[in-house]
Amino acid sequence: MTRLFLCINLVLALPSAFAEPVTLSRVNELSTAEQPAWKAYLELSRTNVLADAAAVQAEVRANQMPDAVRAPSGGDFKLKAKVGDAWFASDEARQLADTILSYQTPSGGWSKHLGFHKGPRSPGMLWTSQNEPGQPAHYVATFDNGSTTAEMNFLARVWQATKRDDCKAGFIRGINFILAAQFPNGGWPQVYPLEGGYHDDITFNDDAMTHVLELLQDITRAEPAYAFLDEHQRQQAATALAAGIGCVLKMQIVQDGKKTAWCAQHDALTLQPAPARKLEPATLSGSESAHLLGFLMTIPHPTPEVVTAIESGLAWLERVKITGLSHANHAGKTTYEANAAVTEIRWARFYDLTNSRPVYPGRDGIVYDTFSAMAAKNKLGYDYYSSQPGSIIKTGQKKWRKMLAQESGK
Numbered sequence: 001m002t003r004l005f006l007c008i009n010l011v012l013a014l015p016s017a018f019a020e021p022v023t024l025s026r027v028n029e030l031s032t033a034e035q036p037a038w039k040a041y042l043e044l045s046r047t048n049v050l051a052d053a054a055a056v057q058a059e060v061r062a063n064q065m066p067d068a069v070r071a072p073s074g075g076d077f078k079l080k081a082k083v084g085d086a087w088f089a090s091d092e093a094r095q096l097a098d099t100i101l102s103y104q105t106p107s108g109g110w111s112k113h114l115g116f117h118k119g120p121r122s123p124g125m126l127w128t129s130q131n132e133p134g135q136p137a138h139y140v141a142t143f144d145n146g147s148t149t150a151e152m153n154f155l156a157r158v159w160q161a162t163k164r165d166d167c168k169a170g171f172i173r174g175i176n177f178i179l180a181a182q183f184p185n186g187g188w189p190q191v192y193p194l195e196g197g198y199h200d201d202i203t204f205n206d207d208a209m210t211h212v213l214e215l216l217q218d219i220t221r222a223e224p225a226y227a228f229l230d231e232h233q234r235q236q237a238a239t240a241l242a243a244g245i246g247c248v249l250k251m252q253i254v255q256d257g258k259k260t261a262w263c264a265q266h267d268a269l270t271l272q273p274a275p276a277r278k279l280e281p282a283t284l285s286g287s288e289s290a291h292l293l294g295f296l297m298t299i300p301h302p303t304p305e306v307v308t309a310i311e312s313g314l315a316w317l318e319r320v321k322i323t324g325l326s327h328a329n330h331a332g333k334t335t336y337e338a339n340a341a342v343t344e345i346r347w348a349r350f351y352d353l354t355n356s357r358p359v360y361p362g363r364d365g366i367v368y369d370t371f372s373a374m375a376a377k378n379k380l381g382y383d384y385y386s387s388q389p390g391s392i393i394k395t396g397q398k399k400w401r402k403m404l405a406q407e408s409g410k
Contacts, residue, residue: 018275019197019198019200019201019265019267019274019275019276020200020267020269020274021194021196021197021199021200022038022041022042022183022189022194022200022268022269024039024042026269027039027042027269030269034184037184038184038269041183041184042194044180045192045193045194046193048106048107048180048192048193049137049140049193049194051106051107052105052106052107052127052137052140052141052193053137055105055106056068056124056125056126056127059123059124059125060124062123063123063124065124067133067134068124068125068126068133069122069124069125069126069133070125070126070129070131070132070133071103071111071114071115071121071125071126071127071128071129072114072115072118072129073113073114073115073129074113074114074115074116074117074118074129075113076112076113076145076146076147076150077100077110077114077116077146077147077150077151077154078146078150079150079153079154079157080093080096081093081157083157083225084160086161088157088158088160088161088162089158089161089162093158093161094158094162095119096116096154097154097155097158097164097166097167098120099116099119099120099121100116100151100154100155100170101155101166101167101170102120102121103116103120103121103127104151104170104173104174105127105140105141107141107177107180107192107193108141108173108174108176108177108180109140109141109142109143109147109148109174109177109181109192110127110141110142110147110148110151111127111128111129111130111139111140111141111142111147112128112130112139112142112144112145112147113129113130113145114128114129115129127140127141128140137195138195139191139195139199140191140193140195141177141191141192141193142190142191142192142199142208143181143188143189143190143191143192143203143208143209143211143212144190144191144203144205144206144208145206146206146207146211148174148177148178149211149212149214149215150211151174152170152171152174152175152215153215153225155167155168155170155171155174156171156225156226157225159171159225159228160224160225160227168228171226171228172228172229172233175219175229175233175236175237177192178212178215178216178240179236179240180192182240182243182244183202183247183268185243185247185250185268185271186240186243186244186245186246186247186248187202187209187244187247187251187266187268187271188202188203188208188209188212188244189201189202189203189268190203190205190208190265198265198274198275198276198277198280200268201265201266201267201268201274201276202247202251202265202266202267202268202271203264203265204262204263204264204265204266204285204288204289204291204292205264205265205276205280205285205288206288207288207291207292209244209248210288210291210292210295212244213241213244213245213248213295214295214298216237216238216240216241216244217241217295217298217299219233219234219237220234220237220238220241222234245296245299245306247271248262248292248296248309249305249306249309250271251263251266251271252309252312252313253273253284253353255353255354255355255356258312258315258316259308259309259312259313259316260284260312260313260316260356261284261285261286261289261313261316261317261351262284262285262288262289262292263282263283263284263285263353264276264280264283264285264288265280265282273353278361278362278363278364278365279361279362279363279365279378279381280361281350281359281361281367282353283350283351283352283353283359283361284350284351284352284353284356285349285350285351286317286320286347286348286349286350286351286386286389287347287349287386287388287389289313289316289317289389290317290347290388290389290392290393291388291392292313293310293313293314293317293392293396294392294396296309296310296313297310297392297396297397297399297400297403298400300403300407301407302404307404310400314392314393314397316356317347317389317392317393318393319356320347320348320351320356320358321345321346321347321389322345322346322347322348322358322385323342323343323344323345323346324338324339324340324341324342325337325338325339325342325344325346325385326338326339326342327385333375333380334375334380334383335372335375336371336372336384336385344387345387345390346385346386346387347385347386347387347388347389348360348384348385349382349383349384349385349386350384357369360373360374360375360384361374362374362377362378363378363379363381364377364378371384371385
């Protein structure tokens with residue numbers, strides 16, 4: 001009874017039980033000065049929604065098909081080779097580039113979990129594998145699971161190896177997509193054109209916005225793979241990057257007067273922590289915050305505001321680290337048990353917004369105060385603990401402090 005009471009109180013303490021999409025009615029509640037930019041954003045999003053759908057329907061009519069067909073499903077798309085590898089000039093890479101370009105939406109992005117292994121997209125095929133024909137469009141183009149940024153990086157590497165004009169053009173369309181998708185306040189949604197629900201939130205989950213910032217920073221550094229971009233395009237990327245970083249700094253959550261970390265999602269208009277699915281309430285995120293700090297530590301000549309954000313985030317990670325926890329698998333089910341002999345350091349996936357205590361949300365919509373209580377009543381979808389932030393605290397921080405010392409001349 002006590003545990004249930006604590007869990008209910010915790011849920012009620014969250015900013016909102018439901019994700020709020022970006023709508024015209026909400027935009028109309030903004031200040032008069034803010035409204036024009038947001039209304040223009042909504043209008044462009046709507047235009048792109050119609051353009052993406054119209055392109056498929058035109059193909060359906062031209063090929064006298066009864067209806068569109070669903071795209072094949074696949075796993076997350078990741079680069080197969082390292083930067084500079086000769087593989088990017090291979091026939092296999094050429095064929096993959098053809099396939100990837102065929103799935104680029106008219107608005108310029110890519111969906112997730114596409115079956116690129118099945119070959120190029122066919123006429124009349126949906127841009128996404130995430131919904132059936134006739135159902136509401138779902139993840140037509142997204143930054144989730146590394147989508148869009150991964151395809152763009154691949155095209156840039158193929159161009160670097162082959163100088164293919166179509167790969168260059170596809171990348172530039174991708175940059176224009178990123179610029180169009182950026183909110184007036186500098187953040188990026190998970191899905192663009194806007195889909196509604198938590199997909200409209202500024203999203204760090206699965207490092208969605210962090211991947212966008214990393215790509216923009218690589219462009220501003222004039223890396224060889226992006227040599228085809230002109231000065232105007234690089235300046236556009238730099239402007240978007242600066243706005244994105246500014247937005248990140250505004251979203252860092254404060255507890256008892258101290259900056260801490262970030263939520264996996266933040267409301268696009270208020271920048272407040274926001275929930276997503278039932279098992280993803282508004283909480284401080286361990287891994288995503290660490291990865292975001294890792295990006296911030298790569299910024300050359302950081303401003304005092306960026307330095308403060310990093311120092312605060314590192315201090316928070318140090319405060320909330322977890323030790324003395326053993327990991328095992330019993331009958332196919334993951335378990336974590338207290339064990340003082342275990343020295344490995346872990347971080348929870350979710351931390352309470354008010355006191356940074358680890359919490360364990362289940363698929364049943366209840367936020368439990370222990371992993372065991374949650375696991376006893378829920379199917380586990382992903383790890384609730386991670387050791388990844390450790391590399392940020394150790395290796396990443398070491399490199400960052402060395403960079404700061406070199407830039408200050410010490």
